[in-house]
Every structure is written in structure tokens, then in C-alpha cells.
Amino acid sequence: MKILLVKLSSLGDVVHGLPVVQDILAALPGAQIDWVVEASFAPVLRLSAGLHRAIPCEIRRWRKSPLAAATRREWRAFRAALQQDAYDAVIDLQGLTKSALVARLARLAPGGKRYALANQTDGSGYEAPTRWLADVALRIAPHVHAVQRSRELAARALGYSASGRPDFGVQGACLPPAPGLAAAREIANRVVFVHGTSRADKEWPFSHWSALGRRLIHAGYQVVLAHGSEKELAKSQAIARLLNEGAPGNALVWPLLPLDTLTREMARCAGVIGVDSGVSHIAVALDMPHVQVYNFDTAWRTGPDEASGRQVSVFARPAPGVDEVWRAWLACLDADNGVPLEPLGAFDLLESGAGSA
Numbered sequence: 603m604k605i606l607l608v609k610l611s612s613l614g615d616v617v618h619g620l621p622v623v624q625d626i627l628a629a630l631p632g633a634q635i636d637w638v639v640e641a642s643f644a645p646v647l648r649l650s651a652g653l654h655r656a657i658p659c660e661i662r663r664w665r666k667s668p669l670a671a672a673t674r675r676e677w678r679a680f681r682a683a684l685q686q687d688a689y690d691a692v693i694d695l696q697g698l699t700k701s702a703l704v705a706r707l708a709r710l711a712p713g714g715k716r717y718a719l720a721n722q723t724d725g726s727g728y729e730a731p732t733r734w735l736a737d738v739a740l741r742i743a744p745h746v747h748a749v750q751r752s753r754e755l756a757a758r759a760l761g762y763s764a765s766g767r768p769d770f771g772v773q774g775a776c777l778p779p780a781p782g783l784a785a786a787r788e789i790a791n792r793v794v795f796v797h798g799t800s801r802a803d804k805e806w807p808f809s810h811w812s813a814l815g816r817r818l819i820h821a822g823y824q825v826v827l828a829h830g831s832e833k834e835l836a837k838s839q840a841i842a843r844l845l846n847e848g849a850p851g852n853a854l855v856w857p858l859l860p861l862d863t864l865t866r867e868m869a870r871c872a873g874v875i876g877v878d879s880g881v882s883h884i885a886v887a888l889d890m891p892h893v894q895v896y897n898f899d900t901a902w903r904t905g906p907d908e909a910s911g912r913q914v915s916v917f918a919r920p921a922p923g924v925d926e927v928w929r930a931w932l933a934c935l936d937a938d939n940g941v942p943l944e945p946l947g948a949f950d951l952l953e954s955g956a957g958s959a
Contacts, residue, residue, distance in 0.1 A: 613880025621768035629762035729916025911937030
């Protein structure tokens with residue numbers, strides 16, 4: 603059976619869709635699963651166990667110059683790649699006009715059908731053409747986690763039941779380290795800070811990152827800072843300068859890494875602390891010790907599955923304090939090691955001004 607998934611963007615949404623691949627393979631062994639995605643996010647899909655083909659597109663860029671010769675040429679190449687196979691099922695996991703049009707463009711095998719969402723779910727984007735252009739539109743309970751929404755849609759389209767904890771199938775830790783970066787044994791004491799996000803109102807204060815970094819360094823960790831833009835790079839460098847005062851090497855700014863390399867390197871670290879962003883959701887997919895920081899009460903929809911205790915979300919307005927995030931980090935570590943959480947030690951009482959912010 604040949605199945606096409608359509609979820610083009612953004613990074614977090616693509617990551618949230620990854621368990622669908624493992625669900626399908628468990629229910630339909632031998633299925634060929636392809637996935638249409640924005641080219642910038644395709645490297646993450648290439649780490650997905652069992653995915654046959656990631657079909658990249660650049661709709662975001664093409665829309666800026668739709669009549670340009672380069673756009674027309676690239677569009678023809680994309681359409682040819684998309685129509686290379688005839689699919690028994692095409693599932694639009696995104697629910698937007700652009701994803702519906704891509705799903706409609708795909709070629710069906712005899713008896714094949716296109717499936718889509720019939721309704722919007724709480725807090726998620728949705729546009730009506732997704733159900734008009736599909737052969738079958740399926741209604742999903744509106745109050746649902748983003749991961750479960752995709753799992754349920756695919757399960758109902760293909761006639762199986764999606765149960766149990768989601769398996770993201772990301773093989774970051776199984777791959778060799780990227781050339782020029784540290785070997786696994788050299789980075790096991792690193793904690794990755796993911797401060798970058800596409801929305802300014804999701805950011806965590808600079809002073810909080812600095813104070814948390816000092817606590818981690820005191821506990822024997824090295825802080826590693828990731829970035830995906832010039833603005834995020836400048837912030838990473840500023841945090842690193844503060845943490846390296848008097849002791850160079852406490853903090854390291856990673857170079858700009860392709861998403862597959864970033865995923866592999868994160869997988870070898872001790873854990874991740876980050877805001878609600880695509881890279882933080884990669885940490886969830888890797889099942890690492892991870893604290894996800896929320897300024898809005900939306901973790902029920904996009905946050906980690908906290909059943910294991912190894913990954914937690916922390917929410918407060920206008921933003922969680924350093925103490926809250928530090929306690930959550932200790933709890934993640936204890937859950938990861940199977941050790942009950944101990945009362946806070948003496949160091950937790952230090953920097954009380956920053957910690958209570």
C-alpha cells in the first residue's frame with residue numbers, strides 16, 4: 603500500500619506529525635509512506651525510521667515570485683516528483699488551503715482516496731478548502747493535542763486504532779557524529795538552550811537564561827546554545843559571554859547546523875531546556891530530559907507527554923521564573939535516573955533575586 607502524507611510546515615507541526623509514520627508501519631507492515639514537506643524541514647524527515655521518501659517543496663518561497671522562470675521550473679520538477687507514484691491514500695494532516703492543493707495534485711491509484719480534516723481543532727489553523735478538495739473529510743474532537751490530532755486522522759482514514767504513547771521514530775542518537783563536532787563521550791555533560799522562537803511573546807527573558815546557565819555550570823554542566831537566525835545568534839553569543847566570564851568554556855555557541863545534524867548532536871547531550879519552538883519539539887521526539895517553557899497556557903495542545911516525568915512543561919505569566927524551571931529540570935533528571943526528587947539543595951537558594959523573577 604502506498605500512502606502520501608502532506609504536512610508542509612512549520613517545524614513543530616512537522617515533528618508533531620512524525621508518530622503517524624510509526625503508527626502506519628505498525629498497523630500496515632510493508633506500507634510505503636511518502637511525505638510532502640517544505641524543503642527546509644526535510645532533513646528531520648530523513649531521520650524518520652521507515653519513511654520511504656520526503657518530497658521537498660518550497661511553496662513559501664514560490665508564492666513570493668510565482669511568475670518567475672525559476673519558480674515555474676522548480677514547480678514542474680516538484681509536480682513530477684509528487685506524481686512519480688500513484689497512492690492508495692493521500693492524507694492532508696495540515697488542514698490548510700496550500701496542503702489541500704498539494705494533496706489534490708497528487709496522483710491516486712485506482713480506488714485511492716484523499717482524506718482531510720473536516721473541522722478546526724482548538725488553537726490550530728484550519729481553512730475550509732481542505733475538506734472541499736478531499737474525497738473524505740473526517741471530524742476530530744476539537745479539544746485535542748496536536749500529536750493526537752494527526753494520529754487519529756490517519757488511523758481513521760486507514761482503518762486502524764492509534765493507541766499508546768506516540769513513537770516519533772527519530773533516529774538521531776543512532777547516527778554517527780557530524781564531522782568536526784565533538785564525539786559522544788565529550789558532550790554527555792552538555793545541556794542545550796533553545797531560546798529561539800518565531801514569536802517574540804514566547805521568548806524567555808535574557809536574565810533568566812543567564813541565571814539558569816550559572817546554576818547548570820555550578821552543577822557541572824556545559825551550556826550549549828543553538829540558533830537559527832542572525833538575531834538568535836546574537837542572543838546566543840551574549841548569553842555565552844556572560845557565562846564564560848572568568849571561566850572560558852562554560853558555554854558554547856554551536857554553528858548554524860542543518861536540522862538533521864542539529865538533531866543528531868542534541869541527541870548526544872544530557873538534555874534540553876527551551877521555549878515552545880520547533881527545535882524544542884525535536885527534543886520531545888528524541889525523548890530526552892527536557893523542560894519546555896510556556897508564557898501561555900497552551901502546553902496541553904503542543905507540549906510534551908509528561909507521563910514518564912522525563913519531559914515536562916512549565917507555564918506562568920508573564921513568564922516562568924528561574925526557580926520553577928530549575929526544579930523542573932531536576933525532576934526530569936531524577937525521572938530519567940529513576941530516583942525520587944530530593945528537596946532543593948543549598949545552591950537552589952542562591953541568586954534568589956533572579957530565581958524569583
